[in-house]
Amino acid sequence: MSFFKRLKESVSKTTESVTQKFKDGLSKTSSSLVGAMDSVFSRNRIDEELFEELEDVLIGADVGVQTTMEIVDRLRSEVKQRKVKDPADLQPLLSEILVEMLQGDDRDTAMNLKADGLSIILFVGVNGVGKTTTIGKLAHQYRQEGKRVILAAGDTFRAGAIEQLEVWGERVGVDVIRHQAGSDPAAVIYDGIQAAKARGADILLCDTAGRLHSKVNLMEELKKVYRVIQREVPEAPHETLLVLDSTTGQNALQQAKWFNEATRLSGIVLTKMDGTAKGGIAVAIRRELSIPVKWIGLGEKLDDLQPFDAEQFVHALFVQAIEKEEEA
C-alpha cells in the first residue's frame, strides 16, 4: 500500500470534521509550504541542487539547520536504497520521515489525566504565546465533556492578566481563583488546589505569567509554583504544558530546554497555526528533547483548539499532493 493511502486511511478513522478543521486552519501553512515543495519536486532530476533547494524549504519552515540536515540525509539514503529516480516520488518519502520524527518513539500524545480525582495542568511559556487563551479553550473543552473545571490566576504580574482569565472563566462558565495583582503566584496556585479539592473539581488549570526562560529569578519563581503543586498533590502536575507560538524560530528550542529543566514538561501546545508560520521547530524539539506536541491552536475562539496528530499534521501539509495522487 502506498504511504499516502495508509495515511489517508488512518486519517479517515478520525472524524471528518476534525480533519476539515485542520485543513482549514492549516491551509495557509500548507499552501505556502506546498507551493515551495512543488517547485522542488517538479524538477527533472534528483540531484544535489534539488537537495539544496529542499534544505532551503525546510529551513524556511523553521525546522532548523541541524534537523534539516538530518532529514535530507535520511532522504538521500532512502533514495539510494530504494533506487528512487523520479523527483515526484520523493514527496511521500519525505512525509514518511517527517511523520516518524514527529511521532518519536511513542505514539501517545494524549493527555495524561486521572480517571477520577483531581488532575492539575500547569501552563508555562514566554510572554504572549497564548497561555491564557489556551486555558480558556481547554476549559471549554473539558466542560463540554462534563468535567468540573477550575482556573487559577497565577499570572499576578502582567497588567490586566487576572481580569483576562476572569473573562474566559465567565465565557466558559467556570470558577476562577484569584488574588490581588502583585501577590505571590505560588500562594494563588495553593489556594486554587485547596478550592479544587474542596469543590471536588476534576481539573485545575493553572495560568502563569509569561517569562523569558533566560531570566533566572523568574524561573526560580516558577519552580516554586511547581514545588507547591507537587507538595499538595504528590503525583501532580499531571501535565505541564509549554505553550509555544508557532511563529517562533530557533529560540523555541532554548525555551523548551529551560522550561523543561525548571518544570519537567510533558507536552507542547503549538499556537497560532492559523497564520502562515510553519511551526517546523516542533520537529526539532521532538528530535532533540522528545517532548511531544499535544495540542494545536488554530484561532482565538473557544473551540479553536485541536489535539495534535502527526499524521494529520503532515497530511494537511501535503494535502494538495494527496489530492493530486487521487486524481491520477
Added chain:
Amino acid sequence: MAFEGLSERLQSALSKLRGKGKVSESDVKAAMREVRLALLEADVNFKVVKDFVARVSERAVGQEVMKSLTPGQQVIKVVNEELTQLMGGQQSKLDLSSKPSVIMMVGLQGAGKTTTTGKLAHHLKKQNKHPLLVAGDVYRPAAIRQLEVLGDQIGLPVFSLGDQENPVEIAERGVAQAKEEGNDVVLIDTAGRLHVDETMMDELKAIREKVEPDEILLVVDAMTGQDAVNVAESFHQEMALTGVVLTKLDGDTRGGAALSVKSVTDCPVKFAGMGEKVDALEPFHPERMASRILGMGDVLTLIEKAEANVDEEKAKDLERKMRTQQFTFDDFLEQMDQVRNMGPLDELLGMMPGMGQMKGMKNLQVDEKQLTKVEAIIRSMTREEKQHPEVINASRRKRIAAGSGTTVQDVNRLIKQFSDMKKMMKRFSSMSKGKKKKGFGGGFKFPFMQ
C-alpha cells in the same frame, strides 16, 4: 543577552581570518560557509542570508581587501559594514513634526504591542512630550485594562470607550480628544491580528484613513523565525509602515528578525524592547548593534547610559576616593545603586568590548538576589563599620549577619571581596598612565558576580 549565540558563532567563523597576513579565496569561502550557518541558526531569513553571503564574499575577494596589509581584519570590516547596512545603516528617528503626531501600533497577536505602547509613551514623556494613549484593542479580554494600568504607572492619560465600540471610532475620537486637550502625541494601541486575516486588516486600513497617522509601527517579537519577513511584508503592503519595533530582545534570542525585516520591507527598526519594565525601550542603532554582534562592544550606548544615570560630580569624587584609598562601604553602596540604575548588569557587560571573548565572563550570571544580599549586609553595618571596615570583628560580623538575614559566611565573603577590591584599585591607580590596561584585571570579580 540577545545576539549572543550569533555573536559567538560569527566571531569564531571570522577568528580564523583575523590574524592572517594572506587570505586566499578558499579561506574566505570556508569562513562564509560558517557565516551562512551562523545566520541561519539565528533565524535570519534564508533568502536574506543568501544575498548577504554573496555580497560579503564578492567584496572580500575583491582587490581592496586582498591587497591590504591586514586582509583578515578587512574581511571583518566588510562583514561589519554589511551587517550595519542590513539593519538599516543609520539610526532612524520618529517623525513628530505634526501637532498632534499620531502613532499607530500594529502587529501579530502576542508581539508586545500594548507593553510597547506604554514604553514608547514613557520614552516620549521623558522627552517632554505629552502623549495620550488610545485603547483600541477591543478584542483581547482585558487588553484595555492592561493599557489603563500602564497609563497609571507612567502617569499618562488613557482614552477608552470600553470594548463595545468600534476601534475606528475609538481611534478617531481619541485623536479628537488629544486635539482638544492639547496632547502633542497620540499613541493608538490596536488588537493583535494575523496578516492574512482580511477583515481585521481592513479594520486597520479604516483606522489609518480616518486618523492619518504620522507613524505606523509594526511590533515584531525578536524571537520570530523565518515567517517574520512574510508578516512584515504583508503588513507593509497593506499599511505602508514607517518603522518596526523589535520586542523581547532581552532574551537569549539570536535576533534574526532584526537582520531580516529591514532588508525585506525597507522599513527601519526604530526601537528595541529590552525588558518588561516601562523604561526598557531603546532607540535602535544599526551600527552599534553590528559591533555588539561582532564582539566589538557598544561603548557609545554604555556612555550614554552612564551620562543619563550617573551624577558626574559624584563620579569624580568616587574616582578620587579610589585613587586615594578612601573608598568605603558607603561609596560601594552608592556605586552599586548607580550602576543598577543603568540597567541589568549582564546587559551592560555585553556592551563592553571584548567581553564576549574573555574567559569566565561568558557564562557569567549576574545574580540580582546576590545584589540584594550585599545591599542588606551593608545596610546592617553601623556608620563606623562602613567607614572603617577594619573594626568589624567576629561579634560584629555575627550581629551584621543576623541584622541582614544572611549568614556569617556571607558577611565574611563580602568583607574579603571588599578588601580585595581595594587592593585591586591600588594596583590600577599605581599603574602609570602610559601602560595600557587590557580589559579587567586577572579574574577580578565584583561581589555580585557568580
